[in-house]
Amino acid sequence: MNIVQIFEKFPTQEACIAHLEKARWGDTPRCPYCQSTNTARTPKRHRCYACKTSFSVTVGTIFHHTHMPLQKWFLAISLMLNAKKGLSALQLSRDLQVNKNTAWRIAMQIRKAMTQREQRHLLTGIVEMDETYIGGKPRKGKKYDDPNDRPKPGRGTKKAPVIGAVERSGRVTAKAVDKDKMKGRHLRSFVRDRVDTKQARLMTDEYKGYLDMDKVLPHDVIKHDEWYVSDDIHTNSIEGFWAMLKRGIIGQFHHASRRHLQRYVDEFCFRYNLRKSDPNQAFFGIINLGLGVKG
Numbered sequence: 001m002n003i004v005q006i007f008e009k010f011p012t013q014e015a016c017i018a019h020l021e022k023a024r025w026g027d028t029p030r031c032p033y034c035q036s037t038n039t040a041r042t043p044k045r046h047r048c049y050a051c052k053t054s055f056s057v058t059v060g061t062i063f064h065h066t067h068m069p070l071q072k073w074f075l076a077i078s079l080m081l082n083a084k085k086g087l088s089a090l091q092l093s094r095d096l097q098v099n100k101n102t103a104w105r106i107a108m109q110i111r112k113a114m115t116q117r118e119q120r121h122l123l124t125g126i127v128e129m130d131e132t133y134i135g136g137k138p139r140k141g142k143k144y145d146d147p148n149d150r151p152k153p154g155r156g157t158k159k160a161p162v163i164g165a166v167e168r169s170g171r172v173t174a175k176a177v178d179k180d181k182m183k184g185r186h187l188r189s190f191v192r193d194r195v196d197t198k199q200a201r202l203m204t205d206e207y208k209g210y211l212d213m214d215k216v217l218p219h220d221v222i223k224h225d226e227w228y229v230s231d232d233i234h235t236n237s238i239e240g241f242w243a244m245l246k247r248g249i250i251g252q253f254h255h256a257s258r259r260h261l262q263r264y265v266d267e268f269c270f271r272y273n274l275r276k277s278d279p280n281q282a283f284f285g286i287i288n289l290g291l292g293v294k295g
């Protein structure tokens with residue numbers, strides 16, 4: 001769904017509610033508090049005869065507790081899905097004409113829905129794995145009391161590490177981790193969690209953390225300093241994903257949002273994993289995930 005289609009298909013709050021109700025309940029509204037279907041419509045909400053409460057379709061979903069029209073939610077989902085390079089809260093606040101905090105909260109809720117989907121798929125086939133470091137560049141001229149505090153590129157920096165794995169021309173999965181969680185056993189546990197070790201072959205670089213990976217699954221190592229580079233043994237796909245993630249996260253992610261890094265990572269994984277599918281499927285998929293309906 002692009003924004004024009006949203007204006008056409010969901011012109012009013014009622015149209016949006018009708019869609020959410022159909023997606024969540026089908027034809028039979030169900031009380032979200034006691035699961036009873038003994039309910040009736042009231043002019044604006046539903047009434048449950050079993051537990052004597054009133055409820056709306058958004059109770060217990062990402063759309064709950066918001067005074068923002070649902071159409072703006074739908075627009076936010078569309079804008080985020082189509083923003084291949086990421087969308088800042090500031091830009092979203094301009095697009096939706098809401099304040100920046102509201103825009104930020106909505107975007108985070110939508111990322112939460114995206115996260116739920118990201119957690120359900122084991123990678124198979126040829127799987128490339130790598131790590132990267134995310135973090136804002138220091139301000140120009142910033143003085144460091146301890147020269148060791150100065151950020152350096154690559155491993156051993158103070159930036160936030162992310163571990164990732166991708167199926168060749170398939171799906172990606174990635175996890176933001178603490179700086180001390182980059183050892184071999186952490187990397188192996190990531191692989192056991194996210195890769196079907198019986199049906200995959202792993203490719204990595206020579207980082208020592210990958211040394212014992214062949215105890216978990218078949219493992220090829222790229223030797224960057226050798227003159228011969230095998231056509232098949234490379235990590236170009238995961239490096240491409242890192243490039244996209246880093247470009248997209250600039251301007252959105254900074255130290256204050258370190259604890260939210262995983263949400264941003266999930267957003268980029270989600271978009272990457274649906275890059276070949278029907279855009280409507282992604283849009284309605286997020287709505288379903290946001291409602292707690294299996295997407």
Ligand SMILES: [Zn+2]
Nearest residue numbers: 031034048051
């Ligand atoms: Zn009830």
